[in-house]
Amino acid sequence: MKLKPILLAMGASLFLALPATASAQCYADYRAQQSNPTRFHYGVAAISDSACGNTAAARAELSSRLSRNGWTLVNVLSTFGPDGLASRQGNAGSYFLRF
Helix, strand or coil, rough: CCCHHHHHHHHHHHHHHHHHHCCCCCEEEEEEECCCCCEEEEEEEEEEHHHHHHHHCCCCCHHHHHCCCCCCEEEEEEEECCHHHHHHHHHHHHCCCCC
């Protein structure tokens, strides 16, 4: 049975690849709102590397994520790398890397 070692190797390589894909290197800070009752929040979210530096692409990415949770994206303020996370964490509160 040579299939078992092949399957184990494939599983191990998938397991090793997961942390690399989960670690985003690009982020966006944004404002969102919710109706009935009216609420607003400021948040920080991980975005794809292809959306980094492109607020329109970040807007498209975040809009769908937020809408699935009952929020409407108001605007994307900026995109940035990991060096900007610490300074925004306090302001984002519970919406830091939530969506």
